[in-house]
Amino acid sequence: MSPEHTTISTNPSKNYEVLGDVEISSSEEIQAKVAAAREAFPAWSSLSVKERLVYAQNLHDLYVEHREKIAKLQSQEMGVPITQAYINTDRAISSMKWSLENAEQCLKPSVTFETDTEINHIHHIPYGVVAAISPWNVPANNVIWAVFQSLIAGNTIVFKNSEETQLFAVMLEELFSAADFPEGVFNVIYGDAKAAQTLISSDIDYINFTGSTRVGQIIAEQAAKKFIPCVLELGGSDPAIFFEDADLTKSLPAIYAGRFNNCGQICCASKRLIVHENRFDEVVSALKEIVIAKKVGNAMDEDTDIGPLVAQRQLTLLKEQLQDAVQKGATLVCGGKEPDHLKGAYFEPTLLINITPDMRVWHEEIFGPVLPIVKFSTYEEAIEKANDTEYGLGAAIFTEDKSIVARAVHDIQSGMIKVNQTAYSRPENPFGGVKKSGLGRENGTYGFQDVTQIKVVATEK
Numbered sequence: 001m002s003p004e005h006t007t008i009s010t011n012p013s014k015n016y017e018v019l020g021d022v023e024i025s026s027s028e029e030i031q032a033k034v035a036a037a038r039e040a041f042p043a044w045s046s047l048s049v050k051e052r053l054v055y056a057q058n059l060h061d062l063y064v065e066h067r068e069k070i071a072k073l074q075s076q077e078m079g080v081p082i083t084q085a086y087i088n089t090d091r092a093i094s095s096m097k098w099s100l101e102n103a104e105q106c107l108k109p110s111v112t113f114e115t116d117t118e119i120n121h122i123h124h125i126p127y128g129v130v131a132a133i134s135p136w137n138v139p140a141n142n143v144i145w146a147v148f149q150s151l152i153a154g155n156t157i158v159f160k161n162s163e164e165t166q167l168f169a170v171m172l173e174e175l176f177s178a179a180d181f182p183e184g185v186f187n188v189i190y191g192d193a194k195a196a197q198t199l200i201s202s203d204i205d206y207i208n209f210t211g212s213t214r215v216g217q218i219i220a221e222q223a224a225k226k227f228i229p230c231v232l233e234l235g236g237s238d239p240a241i242f243f244e245d246a247d248l249t250k251s252l253p254a255i256y257a258g259r260f261n262n263c264g265q266i267c268c269a270s271k272r273l274i275v276h277e278n279r280f281d282e283v284v285s286a287l288k289e290i291v292i293a294k295k296v297g298n299a300m301d302e303d304t305d306i307g308p309l310v311a312q313r314q315l316t317l318l319k320e321q322l323q324d325a326v327q328k329g330a331t332l333v334c335g336g337k338e339p340d341h342l343k344g345a346y347f348e349p350t351l352l353i354n355i356t357p358d359m360r361v362w363h364e365e366i367f368g369p370v371l372p373i374v375k376f377s378t379y380e381e382a383i384e385k386a387n388d389t390e391y392g393l394g395a396a397i398f399t400e401d402k403s404i405v406a407r408a409v410h411d412i413q414s415g416m417i418k419v420n421q422t423a424y425s426r427p428e429n430p431f432g433g434v435k436k437s438g439l440g441r442e443n444g445t446y447g448f449q450d451v452t453q454i455k456v457v458a459t460e461k
Contacts, residue, residue, distance in 0.1 A: 012309060012345040013299045014344060037129045044154060058178075078168075112456070138266070159187065159188050166190055207219060216438065233433075277377050287351060296342065330355055392434035397418070
């Protein structure tokens with residue numbers, strides 16, 4: 001295979017050691033996969049939900065059987081610490097389990113009108129061929145969120161994973177094949193943005209995309225021109241507000257995990273910490289103690305807390321964003337550099353104070369282990385700072401005052417909010433944001449609704 005026809009997968013934990021290569025799908029191959037999905041759609045969509053669930057259950061069981069293999073490949077190829085890779089895999093399994101148990105109820109026809117002589121139902125009908133494009137940050141979960149409910153609902157899929165995790169896409173193709181899905185129901189293509197663009201331009205009926213807001217906006221425009229629906233799960237710059245009455249001891253683990261899990265490479269991570277001025281020094285000091293005690297290292301080591309970023313390009317961007325902040329007056333509390341003893345896409349967990357709104361770390365999405373921390377004095381100022389972003393994915397609130405909670409969950413502009421030690425990312429809940437964080441929802445009952453269209457049927461009794 002010539003280099004121009006392959007994509008290389010590397011290990012960011014081991015100074016970009018080559019893990020393997022994958023042949024890039026040609027335009028002709030992509031069109032053939034779309035045609036195969038189109039051909040498979042009538043028979044697949046004609047099956048009952050119960051019949052499609054048999055194949056979905058097979059995939060679930062294979063995820064359980066190959067849990068270790070799935071976790072290890074994620075850790076090697078994109079750098080998530082192995083302990084977190086197992087958690088990610090288990091979350092994917094939990095999502096599948098919920099959909100398997102609830103699909104028939106979510107997708108069954110519902111009665112909207114009834115008399116002695118007439119009855120009206122709403123039916124949930126699949127769209128057809130779905131183009132699903134997923135990022136690299138949580139591979140095991142991303143694909144399940146993107147395609148599992150869609151397949152159960154009767155759609156067929158052409159799937160492209162990020163160029164950073166192409167070996168994971170190879171494994172996915174093998175798993176779906178082993179699950180015995182009919183030919184053409186789930187198809188994988190390989191490559192970078194060019195392959196994705198070819199797919200989007202093809203004969204498709206629906207788009208599921210997770211990635212940057214910049215690319216999401218381009219896809220939304222293309223979907224509009226094709227007059228097809230899309231679900232877009234895009235960027236975030238989630239605020240975490242620490243109010244004056246918050247319990248620091250209870251809150252610290254949630255604040256740390258909310259920012260630094262997966263080396264900060266999570267769309268709904270807490271990317272800006274907003275702290276009441278009377279607690280500011282205390283919070284910064286306590287958080288620093290936690291951060292500097294964490295081990296940065298090889299993602300495959302079980303005692304590693306923070307692995308590498310996914311690639312050199314991600315590290316370069318993070319360093320540029322941090323340099324901009326420091327040049328404009330930000331102060332490093334800790335971190336701020338690449339570890340001397342490690343070779344790869346490593347960066348120390350970093351806390352920043354003296355942040356101003358013109359800094360890139362404030363108004364851009366920071367996809368790495370850097371946390372800007374700012375003060376506030378009044379409730380109104382906290383909300384203003386929280387909403388000072390084009391994004392609106394998630395948010396976190398730390399307070400013991402339920403009246404503040406009631407106000408803040410109304411006033412914060414986001415699709416999801418967690419309070420203290422709670423979590424919103426669960427299989428039962430829809431996932432998605434407002435503003436430039438996306439369109440539509442994945443997971444839960446609303447996830448099934450967003451991968452189907454409504455057909456109203458009026459019949460005589």
